[in-house]
Amino acid sequence: MKRDPRDVVATKRDGRKLLDEELRGFVLAYARGEIDDALAAAFVMAAFINGLDTDETVALTRAMVESGETLPLDGISRPKVDKHSTGGVADSVTLIFAPLAASLGLVVAKLSGRGLGHTGGTLDKLEAIPGMRTDLSPEQLERQVQEVGCAVAAQTKDLVPADGALYALRDETATVPSIPLIAASIMSKKLALGSDLILLDMKAGSGAQMKSLADANELASACIALAEGWGRRARAAVTDMSQPLGTAVGNALDVAEAVRALRGEEKGRLTDLVVEFAAAALASLEGADEDEARGRARGALGDGSALESFRRMVEAQGGDPRVVDDPEAVLPRAPVIAPLASSQEGILASVNAEEIGRASVMLGAGRLRKGDPVDPAVGIVFRPKIGDRVERGQPMGEVHARDESDAAEAADRVRAALTFGETEVEPPPLLYGWHGA
Numbered sequence: 001m002k003r004d005p006r007d008v009v010a011t012k013r014d015g016r017k018l019l020d021e022e023l024r025g026f027v028l029a030y031a032r033g034e035i036d037d038a039l040a041a042a043f044v045m046a047a048f049i050n051g052l053d054t055d056e057t058v059a060l061t062r063a064m065v066e067s068g069e070t071l072p073l074d075g076i077s078r079p080k081v082d083k084h085s086t087g088g089v090a091d092s093v094t095l096i097f098a099p100l101a102a103s104l105g106l107v108v109a110k111l112s113g114r115g116l117g118h119t120g121g122t123l124d125k126l127e128a129i130p131g132m133r134t135d136l137s138p139e140q141l142e143r144q145v146q147e148v149g150c151a152v153a154a155q156t157k158d159l160v161p162a163d164g165a166l167y168a169l170r171d172e173t174a175t176v177p178s179i180p181l182i183a184a185s186i187m188s189k190k191l192a193l194g195s196d197l198i199l200l201d202m203k204a205g206s207g208a209q210m211k212s213l214a215d216a217n218e219l220a221s222a223c224i225a226l227a228e229g230w231g232r233r234a235r236a237a238v239t240d241m242s243q244p245l246g247t248a249v250g251n252a253l254d255v256a257e258a259v260r261a262l263r264g265e266e267k268g269r270l271t272d273l274v275v276e277f278a279a280a281a282l283a284s285l286e287g288a289d290e291d292e293a294r295g296r297a298r299g300a301l302g303d304g305s306a307l308e309s310f311r312r313m314v315e316a317q318g319g320d321p322r323v324v325d326d327p328e329a330v331l332p333r334a335p336v337i338a339p340l341a342s343s344q345e346g347i348l349a350s351v352n353a354e355e356i357g358r359a360s361v362m363l364g365a366g367r368l369r370k371g372d373p374v375d376p377a378v379g380i381v382f383r384p385k386i387g388d389r390v391e392r393g394q395p396m397g398e399v400h401a402r403d404e405s406d407a408a409e410a411a412d413r414v415r416a417a418l419t420f421g422e423t424e425v426e427p428p429p430l431l432y433g434w435h436g437a
Contacts (some may be wrong), residue, residue: 005035012046020059027063031162037169038270044166044175052180057222058229060180060208064188067162071109072194073139076146078107083193083277084186086219089207089357090244090382094122094152095258096274096301099309101247102149103300106281109145109193110152111159112365114374123154124366125258126252128331128376132319148312160188179215183222191230197284198227198234199277202237204432205242207353213238213432220435227436235436239273240428243351243386246270250379250400252331259327262310264302269385271301271429276431284437332377334400340382345392346420348384355417356382360409363401378402380410387427390420 008026009334014125026043052060073080083097099110102273112122112134123134136144136153144151157164172174190198200223203209204216220236227234246269248257260266261274279293287297288324300306307324315321323330360366364375381397399414401407 005029005039008044009039009046012043012050015050015295017053018056018059020055020062021057021388023059024063024066027060027166028067031067031165040166040167041173044170044181048175048178051178052166053127054222054225054229057184058226059178061184061188061191061226062167062230064160064162067194068160068192069138069156069158070192070194070338071142071159073109073142073145074194075142076107076109078105078149079197080107080109080195081197081199081281081285082190082193083108083199083201083203084190086186086203086216087207088203088241088351090246090249090270091203091241091276092125092160092246092248092254092258092261092270093277095125095255095310096261096271096306097277098150098152099262099313100274100278100297100300100306100308101281102313103305104278105281106285107151108150109141109144109195110150110154111155111193112152113155121366122152124374124376125151125251125254126319127318129314129319129323130330132314133317137319144313144316146315149153149309150313151317152313153317155189156206160192163188177209179222183219183226187226187230190234191227191232196233197281198232199281200234200236201273201277202236202238203241204238205240205353205428207357208241208350209222213401216432217435224436227366231410233284233437235284235434237276237280237434238432240430240432241253241353242428243353244356244382245273247381247383247397248379249356249360249382250363251374251376253379253381253400255323255331256327259310259324261305261371262301262307262324263304275301280434302388306383334377334379334402335348336399336401336404336407338401338404338411339395340380340397340399340401340411342390342392342394342396343415344417344418344420345390346419346422347425348386348390349421349425350419351386351400352417356380356414359413359417362413363399363406363410375402380414382414385427387425404432
């Protein structure tokens with residue numbers, strides 16, 4: 001007999017465990033429109049307060065995947081890797097990783113999202129390239145991956161629709177920061193694609209959604225448990241987001257930085273993290289020695305092969321391929337580019353990366369609400385890293401803005417986000433560790 005969905009909510013409200021079929025029935029009924037938003041909101045609030053154990057989270061994730069279509073990618077012959085980041089500031093890893101992996105003989109079919117709040121969105125960055133399309137059908141995505149080796153596109157409405165509906169409710173009911181619900185949301189989209197390896201980047205620090213290392217580790221463990229429950233191979237890295245990862249915080253600026261990295265011209269934490277993910281993929285999918293794999297990845301960033309993969313991806317998705325030759329000439333450019341000078345001196349001790357991200361959003365580079373327009377040209381370039389010595393008046397980067405007033409306000413917000421001292425500071429590790437085999 002079909003169970004009353006109110007009883008499902010009451011079970012979780014009272015802190016009791018839900019059976020697989022109870023969770024599955026509730027989620028699928030909601031996806032079909034048979035349960036209204038009020039009752040579904042009560043469910044996510046009960047799950048937020050009382051939690052979901054591993055079995056419940058697996059059942060929730062399975063139901064979310066079952067709510068729509070899947071993309072098995074059966075026609076792809078090469079090893080398939082998918083990658084997800086929980087988001088941060090100046091994080092353009094996907095833009096570099098996807099073509100790099102393709103140049104190394106792997107394939108990447110990546111469904112990405114748009115920025116919301118202080119974190120940038122991969123789709124917004126790619127769409128800064130004139131003509132670039134991210135609305136690929138499943139057939140177009142699979143064909144491009146087979147021919148080019150990589151594709152980065154938007155999630156279709158038919159793929160895991162229950163996730164989109166439940167996420168909107170969580171956003172409206174202040175229940176987003178629940179590790180089981182976050183894990184189910186992330187992994188339902190990853191498990192709906194037929195990849196051979198899922199790589200996860202769980203960020204921790206001031207610029208991340210997860211501020212504490214403990215929370216990032218807990219989320220990584222939860223996601224790996226979901227992959228194992230599904231019989232899928234996954235690895236999750238817990239990485240630092242206590243400062244901007246790269247130097248560019250803005251859509252066209254991010255693309256230009258990614259192109260420089262693909263040319264082998266960028267050195268630093270952003271490129272180092274991309275190389276770590278490429279090495280992990282080669283080690284897991286080909287059994288490669290990780291040191292040798294790092295060397296192969298750096299070689300592909302220096303010999304033009306990764307750059308050529310990016311060119312082919314951009315061209316296949318309708319973008320202007322000249323972006324790889326002269327990004328500054330092709331990408332939109334802000335009318336005001338103001339120097340960002342330090343008002344203090346000393347050793348950079350800490351950075352409120354979220355505040356730098358919010359300063360970029362204030363310029364128009366991001367959105368506060370879903371559906372807000374984004375200005376692809378504006379943003380912030382911030383170069384110092386924790387542990388660097390900075391002199392008063394030293395140029396730290398630039399602000400790219402629509403007018404002088406916006407530029408001055410953003411520069412003030414960036415400077416207010418910095419703490420300086422006179423004692424040596426150990427830079428935070430880039431990668432805290434891995435979860436999964």
